[in-house]
Amino acid sequence: MEIRTQVTSYVNDRILALRRQNQPPKLPTTSQSPSPQQDSAAPSPTPYQNISALRTNSMKFLPNFFPRASLAHLFLCFPDPHFKARKHKARIVSETLCAEYAYVLRPGGCVWCITDVEELAGWMRARFREFGKAGGTAREGEGPEKVGDGVGDGGEGLFARVEIPEEGREGEWEDRTVGMLVKCMRQETEEGKKVTRNGGKKFVDVWRRREDLPWPGES
């Protein structure tokens, strides 16, 4: 889901190109078919059918697209850092938006974040870590967290941090899905490749959504 029109049409063009370039070979047709069934046998499906890009404002309209607890994975790749303090509320991860991500994700589903801005990584980490903790949540006015501060101050939030492999070691990771997806975010995305070219650092975080708390007074 992308808010910029040009980027959306660019992504859709890339998808169409990938589909065209990767069509499976057609079965040769003969004048005498042994049986009607073989002629109408379906060719193997064209790949890249399960991806598309949508031009929309996901900050406002995510709940319009997805019902409660419907998503297994949510990817936030290289979000706009919005450096100025007054633009912090335009960041794609905020205390209030975490509630929406928790709403569309099913319990056990994961949020995958990657950025090359250390301050933003600390910010996103603080928001997901503190979300849902009893007795108050991370104040918007608090300063940025340094990356590496992974210890909570007691109490469980709604998101649990998932251990991820270091760069270069994803292939050996026990959880093959996590290893593969982290590697994709780091190395297969255009932004990721650009950061590697420039010699910058990438910060990846994965958070798994826990089950909802029961209502107060109920078990």
Place this chain on the structure above:
Amino acid sequence: MSANGSLTQLSESISLTPDEYNVLCADKFGDVYALPLLGLASEQKRPNSPLLDAASGQAEPAEPVEPFVPSASSLTVHTKRNRNALTQQQKMTKKKPQKAPTTFEHQLLLGHVSLLTDVVCISLKSPAGSTRSYILTADRDEHIRVSRGIPQSHIIEGYCLGHTQFVSQLCLIKSQPDLLVSGGGDDFLLCWDWTNCKVRSRVDLKSHVTNFIKKGISQQLVDQPNDLKKQTNNDAGKVANHVAVSRIVSLDLQVSMSHEVLSKVLVAIEGSYITRGNVIDMAVIANQHRIIYSMDCIHTPFSTVVINDSDAQDAAPVIGGISFSSKTPVDEDLVAVMDVCAKQSTITTPESAAKGKTLRDLLYGLESLRKRGADGDTDEI
């Protein structure tokens, strides 16, 4: 509220929690804050801090001013806009003093990324027998969000999606607490089974409003000068084209001799006219079966634009009342309006067009919530 401070943002809507412990304030940035209703104890602990005014957000900084370090570097900016921001930040040598936080206890509960228009709370008995409290919020982007109440207001239970224009009013029915009536910029009201986020019925407003206005205008314009008649006609056409719900209230009436309760829902549309003035807002006095409304007698009937120049204006009342009993239907009661208090209007007729605009924006701000253009979004937030 006897608070010694003020919120630094304009509050759009307030509501009281069912346990009457907290006041919920919704602001124009889309955040809902909970403030304790009786926060006297925490205020006395603090020193006498000056009233914080939204315009002058600077207070004396408590710590020494630190040098400012931008959090980005030239490696991490990828767009022209961010590069410009980084260049500006690198020129800054000192950190700006932070706005001092508000002086009383407040807690951010939840937020939409859009202007919040209304917030209501309610407690319901769950099937398990326990009490569940909910907070319902409506915004400019056609959402009605159902969240759990304090302390779990970050858990969203569901969204009631069905409006195609901004939602401006939410109204719960006391006698049927699982019913919600909502209205806004749409031509219709929606009635929800809100715990399941399902529409129960839709009430068309446009036809009723058009008929009401036509009838009202034909009765009103009998003795008005011709040019004013023409202006009002044009403007009433505008009111009829766009319906904006400014207030929904509900009143439960006990049907005598039986346990039946009749619920009446009253809807005020921006620019609608009753007897002596355009209705601005309404409130219910439940135990007297009465609804009070405030009205604007400065503009001509049904008009939100044209100023009434007649001399009788100075004695015009600003508050009116409607009394209900379950026997008489609403229409008849409108004829027999009872004045709860008739006050001298303290608003003087604006002399210039600019003042007129200020007044109009103050009284009739709902239409500005409507999104212009086919696509309400730009590429910026």
